[in-house]
Amino acid sequence: MDTRPARSALYIPGSKDRALDKARGLPVDIILFDLEDAVSPDAKVEARATLAAALSAGGYGPRQKIVRINGLDTEWGHDDAAAVAAMDCDAVLLPKVNSPADLDALAEMIPDLPIWAMMETPLGILNAASIAAHPRLKGFVMGTNDLAKDLTARSRPAMTAALQHCLLAARAHGVVALDGVYNAFKDDDGLAIECAEGRDMGFDGKTLIHPAQVAICNAAFGPSDEDIALATRQIAAFEAAEAEGQGVAVVDGKIVENLHIVTARATLAKAAAIATLEKS
């Protein structure tokens, strides 16, 4: 699985010069340059050129640059895919993926870029395992607005089964999994609660719609000082136990076995990767 930080992924409307410029200075881990729902139909054709110009001007640093195109069943999808194939980006994100066949069609049009899938239709959720297993697939992005619409769901708990099902598929096939957006972009407390919930479920990060959401999200999905201190103590205690021929250590009254050390080392590696990204 890709181990680059993926705490925060901000959608930027591909049509908005000001937002495209603002994104250059934001401490977000992934930028989702959007040609789909953040762009109105009458701006879609021009947005392709606006986005291509912004990407070739550069300035986005080492963060991942992913372009979301319109669906291949729309009037814009094929031209978007052709344009993205020539853009300076790291991956392409396909909305409303229903089955691996949708990815095959895009993979043929864009032979060189990794593909990410929006998981946001009932059929796509049911097919999550076979979509995650696609050889070009590198990440899932939950589309909780579209999913709520199709399910006629009115709450996040109503989507828990779908979120967990996609996480299982992502983990089984080693792809990144990002939680959906929190629409109330001025409600910091609500965002923090939803970030913690997504993190505790196992998501790698969360998708965002406004720059003000980035810091809250990064804090929730990055290891805290306490997490780092605990991981460090667990590793030290386990190594000491091993040196005495023991397979188990005890830290804070809880057993620590080899499997916990795998998690502890992953926590420290994640903290180091974040520090490197934030320094650059």
Ligand SMILES: CC(C)(COP(=O)(O)OP(=O)(O)OC[C@H]1O[C@@H](n2cnc3c(N)ncnc32)[C@H](O)[C@@H]1OP(=O)(O)O)[C@@H](O)C(=O)NCCC(=O)NCCSC(=O)C[C@H](O)C(=O)O
């Ligand atoms: C939600 C917004 C429409 C709010 O915009 P605005 O009123 O302009 O916000 P502010 O005045 O507070 O903006 C302050 C400055 O920040 C810049 N800005 C705003 N949003 C972004 C952004 N997303 N990326 C980068 N920069 C941004 C403004 O330009 C201001 O800059 P400055 O003037 O220089 O100070 C707006 O935030 C917005 O359009 N957000 C994106 C909405 C979007 O992407 N929607 C589609 C994705 S969600 C989705 O589709 C999920 C999925 O498919 C599903 O089904 O769930």
Ligand SMILES: [Mg+2]
């Ligand atoms: Mg959507």
